[in-house]
Amino acid sequence: MSPLQLILVMVAAAVGGAINSIAGGGTLLTFPAIVALGISPLVANATSTVALWPAALGSMWGYRSELAGARWWVTHFTLPSLLGGALGAWLLLHTSAHSFEHIVPFLVLGATGLFMAQGPVMKRLRAAHPPVAEGEDPPPARLAPFSMYQFGVGIYGGYFGAGIGILMLALLGFLGFANIHRMNGLKNWGGLCINAVAALMFMASDLVNWPVAMAMAVGGLLGGYGGSRLAQRVGQLWVRRAIVVIGLGAFVWLLVRSG
Numbered sequence: 001m002s003p004l005q006l007i008l009v010m011v012a013a014a015v016g017g018a019i020n021s022i023a024g025g026g027t028l029l030t031f032p033a034i035v036a037l038g039i040s041p042l043v044a045n046a047t048s049t050v051a052l053w054p055a056a057l058g059s060m061w062g063y064r065s066e067l068a069g070a071r072w073w074v075t076h077f078t079l080p081s082l083l084g085g086a087l088g089a090w091l092l093l094h095t096s097a098h099s100f101e102h103i104v105p106f107l108v109l110g111a112t113g114l115f116m117a118q119g120p121v122m123k124r125l126r127a128a129h130p131p132v133a134e135g136e137d138p139p140p141a142r143l144a145p146f147s148m149y150q151f152g153v154g155i156y157g158g159y160f161g162a163g164i165g166i167l168m169l170a171l172l173g174f175l176g177f178a179n180i181h182r183m184n185g186l187k188n189w190g191g192l193c194i195n196a197v198a199a200l201m202f203m204a205s206d207l208v209n210w211p212v213a214m215a216m217a218v219g220g221l222l223g224g225y226g227g228s229r230l231a232q233r234v235g236q237l238w239v240r241r242a243i244v245v246i247g248l249g250a251f252v253w254l255l256v257r258s259g
Contacts, residue, residue, distance in 0.1 A: 005037060006215040013051060013219035018227030026052070027162035028111060030216065032250040039209055041104045041254070042097040046207035049089075049161060050199045051216030053192075054224070060192050062225050063185035070186065077190045080147045084154015085194035089201040092159045104160075105254040111163035112247030146175070150190065157194035158201075164191055 012033040016026035027048060034044035067074060092100075149171055157164040168187040177183045202208055 001037065001211055006211060009033065009037070009212055010215045010219035013216035014223035014226075015219075017052060017220035017223030017225075019223075027160075028108065028115070028247040028250060030220075031108070031162065032246075032253065034209075034212060034216075035254070035257075037212070039212065040097050040101065042092075042095070042100040043207050043209055045092065045100070045104070045160060046202040046205065047209045047213045048216070049195055050202050050208050051213040052220045052224075053195045053199045054217045054221035057192060057221070057224070060185075060188045062227075063181065063188055066179075066181045066185035067189070070182065073186055074189055076146070077150060077186060078193055080150040081154045081157075081190045081193035082197050084151040084156075085158035085197040086154075086201065088155040088158020088160075088194075089198035090158075091155070092198075093201065093205055093207070101258045105251050105258055107160045108162065108247060108254060109251040111160070111166075112244060112251060114163040114166045115247065116244055117166075146171070153190070154194045157191065158198040161195065161198075164194065 012030055016030035016033075019026035019029060030048050030052065031041075031044055034048060035041055039047070095103075150168070153164055153167045153171070156167070165187045168190050169183055172183045172186060177186075
């Protein structure tokens with residue numbers, strides 16, 4: 001792979017890391033970018049997970065002030081995220097490259113659909129479930145499905161990952177959170193846990209393209225931190241519209257490619 005290709009990958013990862021911090025859905029940019037280099041979707045997926053973990057770390061650091069007083073939530077996000085991420089990664093490692101190539105266009109389409117539905121879903125959830133004080137434990141009735149839901153998000157995240165932030169934001173809206181920055185901080189923590197265990201499992205396999213992963217890791221770390229700071233100052237409308245266009249375009253391209 002040429003130095004120019006690695007630089008382009010680094011730039012794509014920086015933009016993807018920033019997008020993940022601002023609105024989620026950065027994988028909808030980085031994943032097609034890796035596949036466009038001629039790398040198989042299965043290897044691209046594992047490589048993207050390993051490469052963007054530093055971006056999740058950068059995002060988490062950028063939102064650290066928003067998690068003050070949320071230690072209870074951070075603790076209860078951790079175990080189901082780790083267990084689900086491990087199971088999802090195991091499932092990916094036991095999926096053939098041929099099968100994954102035919103599955104992945106629909107995973108991208110589903111993630112794009114989730115992203116498009118986020119606004120209406122969050123509006124309905126907030127109307128149905130008035131916010132609780134974010135420094136307190138939420139009502140027990142709202143916690144009953146919490147761990148199983150997050151475990152399911154972890155499985156999907158370990159297997160593919162695009163859209164997990166949207167799923168976690170919907171959960172936090174259901175539980176009563178209203179501060180989008182606090183929600184983003186908790187979402188980034190959950191994603192950090194899911195991607196960490198999945199990345200470790202992929203690193204122990206032969207699926208990771210390391211030159212691409214290292215270039216993306218550098219770009220993703222810078223973009224993730226920069227995006228987390230920018231997200232707290234700018235609106236998200238145009239970023240979200242761009243992600244939808246990218247996601248739908250990637251679905252069509254991957255579908256044609258797999259056919």
